[in-house]
């Protein structure tokens with residue numbers, strides 16, 4: 001390597017200095033490890049929480065002993081707390097819309113007749129799925145219940161009906177959020193969000209801090225080149241990013257048994273690409289920002305659309321067109337697709353590639369801006 | 380310009396340097412010549428352009444126009460080589476406060492790619508007398524020690540030219556004296572030093588001086604030459620009720636400066652004959668002891684400032 005423009009020894013000196021400073025900066029160091037742990041645990045347990053006694057309205061058109069047994073069975077499962085009967089469908093709808101009821105159980109008029117005839121009538125369970133995490137377990141419990149709840153009632157000639165697939169069918173009707181986001185969607189999202197946040201902000205700060213404290217003048221007065229300074233200062237953050245991802249993945253697997261269908265190497269390569277894109281952006285911000293505050297402001301300016309428009313917060317296909325266009329530009333959008341694909345569907349490189357090149361392109365464009373504004377003098 | 384035998388002796392040689400920050404013309408047509416082994420003092424009030432000039436000399440700022448060399452290297456094209464050979468001490472302490480003293484020195488040694496950097500760092504620590512506290516954080520040092528650390532760090536790579544920007548601001552007199560002894564020892568070894576300062580006693584210890592005001596170098600030469608060039612007259616007065624006398628003196632148009640030094644007043648003017656005429660009645664009336672003395676550097680610099688201020692107001696009025 002040309003010693004004029006790149007000296008390995010000098011570069012290692014810069015990397016070493018950065019690590020020492022990082023080690024002494026307890027707060028930052030704590031944030032690096034703390035952010036992924038806290039976010040994952042908070043999000044994870046909130047998602048994994050098992051809310052019970054959810055307010056439930058009943059809409060009963062068939063008053064039979066079967067109906068009574070089913071309602072009693074639901075109540076006994078502890079997931080459903082009956083808050084009353086709805087007079088008609090309109091009232092039931094209103095109760096759902098106003099959030100008074102999380103569920104409406106409807107037993108149609110000819111339920112017991114059809115049941116006795118062995119026609120497997122449908123019990124309708126309408127769910128307010130705006131927060132799918134809240135309803136997931138309750139719905140699972142109903143499906144379980146359908147198999148067993150009528151065991152006492154189905155005696156004598158009706159005993160045969162109790163055999164699988166059960167005497168009646170449960171039809172679930174999720175309302176408001178048909179594309180139910182599951183906890184498995186959150187972990188990949190968190191990986192991307194944590195990386196975007198820490199990578200962009202930390203690099204932005206690392207360089208503006210030197211400028212603000214006046215140490216940049218000293219660094220620039222030495223023969224160190226811009227290439228050495230820039231790359232030397234970001235290497236520690238690559239290590240940090242990989243560390244954060246490893247923490248998230250390990251916790252996700254240990255605490256929430258998130259599946260890992262795909263190849264970890266593919267995943268980490270994608271993570272590296274994503275880290276590189278965010279570090280480039282952080283460097284560019286730092287060459288534009290005058291001080292640390294501005295670097296933080298720029299980070300948030302980028303962070304908010306990333307969270308809102310990438311598909312992390314809202315289902316991507318549900319967004320208006322213009323928002324999807326903006327979303328396609330953001331690396332987080334593509335990173336989420338890659339990670340969900342690799343973790344949950346077991347995707348390999350061929351499926352990853354269509355989302356990898358937009359990240360690389362973003363990085364190239366941003367570094368062009370960064371190099372344009374990078375100052376290796378104090379001008 | 381003589382580029383022969385004498386030329387090789389010139390370490391800093393720049394002409395017509397200009398630097399703007401937006402609409403602020405910070406340095407105007409700076410021309411400077413400093414020879415090997417000289418200690419060149421750079422003086423001027425706050426914001427006059429000292430730091431900006433020094434930064435242009437060591438490649439940290441690119442001049443808008445002008446040309447010249449430092450150690451024979453072009454200050455615009457050869458900045459990387461200049462950085463390698465020049466020791467620059469910033470006005471504000473700019474080492475890493477969250478690194479220890481030893482770590483700071485090691486880092487600097489590494490940036491200059493020094494061989495035997497560990498050995499050099501240890502001997503620098505010895506020389507500094509900081510061996511015991513080498514593992515203390517640099518941020519925990521007192522102002523005087525920070526300044527010594529900074530000097531040691533910019534001497535690590537044995538530069539032939541030192542650019543020191545107000546190195547002794549806020550340092551106690553004993554430490555300043557030691558610091559200047561060290562500078563003279565370096566100069567005796569052929570190292571050239573350009574040092575900016577606000578202290579007159581330090582200015583007196585320089586071989587040559589330059590006085591910059593509002594971005595313009597107004598005077599350059601030895602302290603004697605600068606004092607002589609302005610042909611000022613200074614009277615020292617000792618006696619009773621000096622403060623009343625000072626008030627009366629300040630009202631005279633020929634008196635430029637009245638400054639009290641303990642029980643002595645220094646009265647300075649530019650026009651000897653008219654000053655004498657104005658002072659004669661006061662001398663008779665007041666009595667006391669009146670003595671003509673050589674004007675000091677400070678008197679000359681204040682005179683230069685006033686003259687520039689007067690010029691500006693006439694220029695603005697015209």
Ligand SMILES: Nc1ncnc2c1ncn2[C@@H]1O[C@H](COP(=O)(O)OP(=O)(O)OP(=O)(O)O)[C@@H](O)[C@H]1O
Nearest residue numbers: 400403405423424425426427428429430431432470
């Ligand atoms: N980076 C910069 N950006 C904009 N203006 C600047 C910059 N650096 C200096 N200036 C301006 O240039 C002028 C000269 O400043 P400079 O720092 O060179 O003065 P100085 O003689 O070193 O002053 P001091 O004795 O206070 O250190 C000042 O008006 C200052 O505001």
Ligand SMILES: [Mg+2]
Nearest residue numbers: 429430431470
């Ligand atoms: Mg200055």
